[in-house]
Each structure stands twice: as structure tokens, then as C-alpha cells.
Amino acid sequence: MICDKMSMQSNLDCFLQCTTPVVQSQFLPKTEIRNLNRLWHPRERETVEYFTLGNLWNCYDEWSAYGAGVPIVLNNGETLVQYYVPYLSAIQIFTSNSSVNTSREETESGYCETRDFYSDSCSDESESEKLWRWDGCSSEDGGSEQENLCHLNDRLGYLxxxxxxxxxxxxxxxxxxxxxxxxxxxxxxxxxxxxxxxxASWMAIAWYPIYHIPMGRTIKDLSTCFLTYHTLSSSFQDMDLEDDLERDERKRKEGEGISLPPFGLATYKMQGNVWVSGNCGRDQERLVSLLSVADSWLKQLRVQHHDFDYFSGIRHG
Known part of the structure; x- marks a missing residue:
């Protein structure tokens, strides 16, 4: 799948547009709107648009099989299409109490299994980080201390x-x-x-270059790998995460689905200036800003994201 490149778009703009999922959406029945968690949906709205995670993954089906085609203009004016294949790098899904209770056995077994994995593989993890990973778990044997911790985590939800x-x-x-x-x-x-x-629900997708058309030579500038961060909650649907508000509004027309542009970004093997030469130098500032936002997000959730550490560590090493 190849997306169209608008004449005024930089290469970075085009990559972000071509790898942004636009998810098939539905409208929540009005009878259910009043039951939404008001901590997560404080605004009163007549209509609420949503998507299922299954429909989100459908956006990546073709990209996963064939790659996402990104039109790129090289420094010499030559144009080509670079293909990137996505991989799931990280994901955390937090739900409300009612969602947890409807699948208590699944949630408890899955979360406790994940906790054991971290205990075994991350022995250097601090006790406070282990506590944070555990305090979202719904446990019948947790006692009053566990209940207090869960109460403090009302806004975060249950993992x-x-x-x-x-x-x-x-x-x-x-x-x-x-x-x-x-x-x-x-x-x-x-x-x-x-x-x-x-x-607090989010995912990170790692994008690796696989080939470009026309082929024939190796271009170091196109060996860059990307790590995009996306929110998964409807709480952020009213926020404009893209610079081009008009383009975002066009994507959000009824029937065209919900756009999930990345709120954070990290890169690896960034060489040359193919990705930073556009927008009169503002793309460099944008990359720095997106990296900073991703770093802040992970720190707020007290998450150690292996790919992020690897990408940013190599850059600064």
C-alpha cells in the first residue's frame, strides 16, 4: 500500500501520514454514553465515536504482509518509495473496574503471569516499580492495603x-x-x-525498512528505523496531535474512521538529512519534541521500554 505524497509535505510528514492507522469506527448508543467513566470522559457529548481493537489491527494487516509504502524525495530531487514493515514493540491496556470484573480470571492470570516474567527477567527493577506493576491488579486476597492502592489508581485503571x-x-x-x-x-x-x-492505554510500533522502488543501490539515508507511539483511548479523540489540522479534520469526517497519529517518536540509524531537511528545518525540532514526549510518557507510567532504550541509547552512545 502506497500513500499519496502532497507537494508541500516533507519526508517526515509523509512517513507519519503513511504509517498512521485510520480505524473503522462506530457510534456509541446514547443509552451507553451516560455510563462512561467520567474521569476518562469528562466532557458531555451527544455522540461518541469509538473503535474496537480488532478493527485497529485490521489497519496493519496489509502493512504487516507487504509493508507500508512511503514516497520520499532525495536530496538530488530523485523520488522513490521506501517500504517499512511494522512490528508490535510494546502495548499496555488499562480498563475500568467493570471491564476487569467481566473477565476477572483472564485479567488476573494474564497480569500475574506478566508480573512473574518481570520478576524473573528484570532483577534490577526497583521495588517501587514492582509495586506499580502490581497495584493495578484486581485480587480477592489483596486485603485493605491492596484496596487502597487500587483506589489510588482509579484514574490509571486496571492493567x-x-x-x-x-x-x-x-x-x-x-x-x-x-x-x-x-x-x-x-x-x-x-x-x-x-x-x-x-x-494510560498505549502501544508502540517499530518500523523497519525492507526495500525501496526503484531498486538498484543502497541508500544509507533510508536505513533509518522508527518507533511510533499511539494512544488507544477515546479520551484523546478531541485532541489535535497533528500539525496539519485541516488534514486531520479531513480524516475525521464521519464514515472515514478515527485517525491515531503518533504522539511520540524515536529513531535509530538516522543518517544524512533526508528526514530533517524539510519544513525549513522545523522537522529537526519536531523529531526532538516527539522523542521528548515519548520519554516523558514512559517515565510517567514508570515503564522501561526496551526498544526505546535501544533506539535512544545508540543515538547518544
Whole structure:
């Protein structure tokens, strides 16, 4: 799949547009709007648009199989299409109490299993980080202390599922294969709706270059890998995360789905100036800003994201 390149777009603009999922959406029945979590949806609205996680993954189906085509203009004026393949890098899904209770056994077993994994593989993790990972779990045997911790986490929600990829790029499973495999054990990865998710729910997608057309030579400037961060909750749908508000509004027309542009970005093997030469130098500032936002997000959630550490560590090492 190749997206169109508008004449005024920079290469960075085009990459972000071509890798932004636009998810098929539905409208929440008015009888359900009044039952929304008011901490997560404080604004009164007559209509609420939402998507299911299953429809979100459908956006990545073709990209996962063939790559996402990004038109690029090189410094010499030559144009080509670079293809990038997406992989699931990380995801955390937080739900409300009611969502957790409807799948208590699934949530508890999945979360406790994840906690054990971190205890085994991250022995240097601080006790406060372990406590944070645990305090969102719904447990019948937690006692009053556990209840107090859960009460403090009302705004964050209850952690239904989390996954952090640690394999090398060549050892990773294609995104759709990974999701389909995980969904067999965690069906909420397909059925949960964006209105059911807390504002703390997010995912990161790693994009690796695979080939470009026309082929024939290696271009170092096109070896850059990207890590895009996306929110999953309907709480952010009214926020403009793109610079081009007109383009965002065009995507958000009724029937065209919900756009999930990245709020954060990290890069690896950034060489040359193909990605920073556009927009009169503002793309360089934009990259720095998007990296800073991603870093702040991870710190607020007390998350150690392996890919982010690797991408940013190599750059500054």
C-alpha cells in the first residue's frame, strides 16, 4: 500500500501520514454514553465515536504482509518509495473496574503471569516499580492495603494486558501473527473498545525498512528505523496531535474512521538529512519534541521500554 505524497509535505510528514492507522469506527448508543467513566470522559457529548481493537489491527494487516509504502524525495530531487514493515514493540491496556470484573480470571492470570516474567527477567527493577506493576491488579486476597492502592489508581485503571518485545528485529514475529497469537489467550485484544480503555492505554510500533522502488543501490539515508507511539483511548479523540489540522479534520469526517497519529517518536540509524531537511528545518525540532514526549510518557507510567532504550541509547552512545 502506497500513500499519496502532497507537494508541500516533507519526508517526515509523509512517513507519519503513511504509517498512521485510520480505524473503522462506530457510534456509541446514547443509552451507553451516560455510563462512561467520567474521569476518562469528562466532557458531555451527544455522540461518541469509538473503535474496537480488532478493527485497529485490521489497519496493519496489509502493512504487516507487504509493508507500508512511503514516497520520499532525495536530496538530488530523485523520488522513490521506501517500504517499512511494522512490528508490535510494546502495548499496555488499562480498563475500568467493570471491564476487569467481566473477565476477572483472564485479567488476573494474564497480569500475574506478566508480573512473574518481570520478576524473573528484570532483577534490577526497583521495588517501587514492582509495586506499580502490581497495584493495578484486581485480587480477592489483596486485603485493605491492596484496596487502597487500587483506589489510588482509579484514574490509571486496571492493567488488563501488557507486552514488551525484546527479540532482535530479525527474530520478531510479524505484527498480525503476534496479535492473533496473543488474542487466543487474551480475547480483549480483539473485543475491547476504545471507550473502555483508560487514557494510560498505549502501544508502540517499530518500523523497519525492507526495500525501496526503484531498486538498484543502497541508500544509507533510508536505513533509518522508527518507533511510533499511539494512544488507544477515546479520551484523546478531541485532541489535535497533528500539525496539519485541516488534514486531520479531513480524516475525521464521519464514515472515514478515527485517525491515531503518533504522539511520540524515536529513531535509530538516522543518517544524512533526508528526514530533517524539510519544513525549513522545523522537522529537526519536531523529531526532538516527539522523542521528548515519548520519554516523558514512559517515565510517567514508570515503564522501561526496551526498544526505546535501544533506539535512544545508540543515538547518544
Amino acid at each position: 488488563y494486558f501488557q507486552y514488551f518485545e525484546r527479540s532482535t528485529p530479525y527474530g520478531r514475529v510479524p505484527l498480525m501473527d503476534k496479535i492473533n497469537g496473543l488474542a487466543q489467550r487474551y480475547p480483549g485484544l480483539m473485543s475491547l473498545r476504545s471507550v473502555d480503555l483508560s487514557p
